[in-house]
Amino acid sequence: MRLPPALAIPFDLVPVPIAERTANMLLQRLMRRHPGLFERLGEHKAKRYAFRPIDLPFVFVVAPAEEEVTVLRGDAEDGADASVEGPFFMLLALMEGRLDGDALFFSRDLAISGDMEAMLALRNALDDCEIDLPSDLSTLAGPFAPVVARTAARIRGKVLFEEPHSWS
Secondary structure, three states: OOOOHHHHHHHHHOOHHHHHHHHHHHHHHHHHHOOOOHHHHHHHOOOOEEEEEOOOOEEEEEEOOOOEEEEEEOOOOOOOOEEEEEOHHHHHHHHOOOEOHHHHHHOOOOEEEEOHHHHHHHHHHHHHHOOOHHHHHHHHHHHHHHHHHHHHHHHHHHHHHHOOOOEO
């Protein structure tokens, strides 16, 4: 499922530094919840991984060795060793291990380029971590965490239910 245009258009107005700061805050939260995530990459930890949501104007480049995210405008050259491109919600579901990335790749719903071995190592690391974004990130909402977690889980369920692809 693609991000509805009414939700995607406002991202054109978000300055890159704000998007980058937010992305890094979220990455740091995930790293606290899943401290061994990048260690599972082994020799691929020094690689750079680009995530290109086709329905957002940003590219997110994750550098595991530095534990940081660089955010670029969608048309910028990212210099990544490996990249994956697809709808934003699909990329999030891949991060959680809720999608069969192989099936999406072969059905051309997902485009992967660059170092395939590095991308496979990342996929395996993500699968091993059992990331649950609503639960992992809702604590950032302070006292509203339970409401945010329930709402995010409901949205995820709706997106997963409407997605025509096979979900784990």
